[in-house]
Amino acid sequence: MVKSDSRDRERKRKQWVWIAAALAAIVVAIAVVWVPLGCQTKPCYCAQKYSGLVEDCCCDYETVDHLNLEVLHPLLQELVKTPFFRYFKVKLWCDCPFWPDDGMCSLRDCSVCECPQNEVPEPFKKQSSNTLSSDDLLCQDGNPQAVVDRTIDTKAFRGWAEVDNPWTYDNETDDGDMTYVDLQVNPERYTGYTGPSARRIWEAIYQENCPKYPDEEACPEKKILYKLISGVHSSVSIHIAADYLLDDATNLWGPNLTLMYNRVLKYPERVKNLYFTFLFVLRAVIKAKDYLEQADYNTGKPEEDIKTNSLIKQLLNNPRLQAACPLPFDEAKLWKSQSGPQLKDQIRKQFRNISALMDCVGCEKCRLWGKLQILGLGTALKILFSDNDSHDIGLTLQRNEVIALINLLNRLSESIKFIHEMGPAVEAVTHGQISAGSAEACRWKRFWSSLRLGRFTCLMVPWHRSCHQQKQGVGSWEL
Numbered sequence: 001m002v003k004s005d006s007r008d009r010e011r012k013r014k015q016w017v018w019i020a021a022a023l024a025a026i027v028v029a030i031a032v033v034w035v036p037l038g039c040q041t042k043p044c045y046c047a048q049k050y051s052g053l054v055e056d057c058c059c060d061y062e063t064v065d066h067l068n069l070e071v072l073h074p075l076l077q078e079l080v081k082t083p084f085f086r087y088f089k090v091k092l093w094c095d096c097p098f099w100p101d102d103g104m105c106s107l108r109d110c111s112v113c114e115c116p117q118n119e120v121p122e123p124f125k126k127q128s129s130n131t132l133s134s135d136d137l138l139c140q141d142g143n144p145q146a147v148v149d150r151t152i153d154t155k156a157f158r159g160w161a162e163v164d165n166p167w168t169y170d171n172e173t174d175d176g177d178m179t180y181v182d183l184q185v186n187p188e189r190y191t192g193y194t195g196p197s198a199r200r201i202w203e204a205i206y207q208e209n210c211p212k213y214p215d216e217e218a219c220p221e222k223k224i225l226y227k228l229i230s231g232v233h234s235s236v237s238i239h240i241a242a243d244y245l246l247d248d249a250t251n252l253w254g255p256n257l258t259l260m261y262n263r264v265l266k267y268p269e270r271v272k273n274l275y276f277t278f279l280f281v282l283r284a285v286i287k288a289k290d291y292l293e294q295a296d297y298n299t300g301k302p303e304e305d306i307k308t309n310s311l312i313k314q315l316l317n318n319p320r321l322q323a324a325c326p327l328p329f330d331e332a333k334l335w336k337s338q339s340g341p342q343l344k345d346q347i348r349k350q351f352r353n354i355s356a357l358m359d360c361v362g363c364e365k366c367r368l369w370g371k372l373q374i375l376g377l378g379t380a381l382k383i384l385f386s387d388n389d390s391h392d393i394g395l396t397l398q399r400n401e402v403i404a405l406i407n408l409l410n411r412l413s414e415s416i417k418f419i420h421e422m423g424p425a426v427e428a429v430t431h432g433q434i435s436a437g438s439a440e441a442c443r444w445k446r447f448w449s450s451l452r453l454g455r456f457t458c459l460m461v462p463w464h465r466s467c468h469q470q471k472q473g474v475g476s477w478e479l
């Protein structure tokens, strides 16, 4: 009896020694094997760097970032706040020519606040009285052919003409359906417009109207439309992420860095297309320099209008811009081949379709900014690709086109600034989440794998099925 008691005690003592040894082994395993392995599986963080020339452009990424930060962004921010540039004329009601409106808007942030009539600058209301005949065209030193670039400068004018843009679907001269919107009180940001309705628009744009050509495709003209739309799409996504409804209950707005990473930064091509689009639009603004410098920015508020004029001149004559990036994009290289004119016609038709698709956007505020940015892009295309073009002889710009062009440039400039300043933080934060997640998952996997250590497992988890089987002499130690 006494002997069996002491044997029991001895057995229990041995069991405790085993348990203690097992616990010690776990600690050692964690220290020696698990932690270093966990670290090794952590993917290496390689910050996405953009350097060298922006594809098909004549400026490099670093120059664009510096010029934007120090010159363009501050000027554009001031410019879009002036009365001339903040009131945009737009047809807001949905008239989708392709399918019935599916009204997917889910937030109050989706609707647009229209301007009361007394807020709209008087000269804007009297548009037709501002239109000048060809006699009013500015004389360029008596001999315009000799001194100016005839594609645009000979068409310089003092008033605003009523002409339709051949690149866009909306008839800009059709005042009846248009309403004025103050862009400053309708910021582009998250609206809750998402799901099949929004995706359908982007799909219709990419699949039917601007296919992505493979990298080997040599013809740059064919690639342009995709790159421009993709660049604007990146910018839209960045603005959604930069001003996002973080908490509906408390109406808390702020940046959503994960969204920004997942929609744009994760795809270097989308970032590159944003830079390309920025330089393309900047080139259009520079090319229209003489025209823009002499345009009439009258809104009936002399002080503000003088400021608008001055800001435009500062933008167009900036010595740093002229020195560092005088030709952001060289459109003269394009359309040289025999098929050039047909190709241009085809691209113009595709762009008009894209412009028509904006009437199918099922969210008013998204439609407003979609229309503005597509009109801005259409204006840039009109300015850059009008040379020797029978459709565009006698090029003039609508006031609304100029407003759209400058506001688009400002949108792109904001996006580039955001990426430049926040990009590394966005990638670090998102990368942190990803690697923490994967390391965690990895640890759990390794933990369960460690249970494959057979007898050790049964010591720790004696109730496990395989231990039972082992005792019965069947099966293996494999879990």
Ligand SMILES: Cc1cc2nc3c(=O)[nH]c(=O)nc-3n(C[C@H](O)[C@H](O)[C@H](O)COP(=O)(O)OP(=O)(O)OC[C@H]3O[C@@H](n4cnc5c(N)ncnc54)[C@H](O)[C@@H]3O)c2cc1C
Binding pocket: 188, 189, 190, 191, 192, 193, 194, 195, 198, 199, 201, 202, 203, 229, 230, 231, 233, 234, 236, 237, 240, 263, 270, 358, 361, 365, 366, 367, 369, 370
């Ligand atoms: C004209 C327009 C304006 C909009 N404006 C707003 C707005 O102001 N506020 C708002 O909250 N929502 C807006 N939306 C909706 C928004 O753009 C998204 O569609 C929505 O948030 C759903 O996003 P998603 O993740 O499904 O991807 P989406 O952005 O809808 O993208 C659809 C698909 O396009 C491809 N894609 C995405 N980005 C790029 C790119 N840069 N280049 C090439 N391909 C790309 C991807 O394959 C992606 O799956 C707008 C939509 C449209 C069509």
